[in-house]
Amino acid sequence: YPPIEHILVDGGSKDGTLDLIRRYDNPRMRWVSELDNGLYDAMNKGAAMASGDYLCFLNAGDAFFSSDTVERMMSPTVQNTSPDILYGETAIVDDQGAFLHMRRLKAPGKLTWKSFKQGMLVCHQAFMVKRSLFEPYDL
Known part of the structure; x- marks a missing residue:
């Protein structure tokens, strides 16, 4: 399905996740790495960044x-x-x-x-x- 976009929301982890994200970074991908208030807060951040239908x-x-x-x-x-x-x-x-x-x-x-x-x-x-x-x- 070609028009897919990938939104990655990282809770400010220090385990090498950012290095992995940067390694696979591409135009169809957006990401943020910052502290959040749990799973649903992270999901809402991702939804706010999304542009798809x-x-x-x-x-x-x-x-x-x-x-x-x-x-x-x-x-x-x-x-x-x-x-x-x-x-x-x-x-x-x-x-x-x-x-x-x-x-x-x-x-x-x-x-x-x-x-x-x-x-x-x-x-x-x-x-x-x-x-x-x-x-x-x-x-």
Whole structure:
């Protein structure tokens, strides 16, 4: 999926993360390294930096299931259906990336506002939302 942009938000780490970011820096990537107030503050910083139509968050240690995950998730928009939210299931893997099992909580067949009464049933890394929906609802 060519028009992807990478936003990296580092919490001011001192472990060589900045060197790694600088090594892979490219025009489709923006980053910031500063103290934050936790995961959701960092995610909101990243969302504010984004310019794309959709947002998806991969936090430390997260990865997409396969190299074509974004392309597969975005195929409905390419076909002009433009859904507000795209989501899927989450696989749990070990440190080497070997499949262990599917996440215990299953994503609902149809996601509605009522779905959130029991918490977030869809993991961040399996959830893509239109930026225009994210901003007013502070998702």
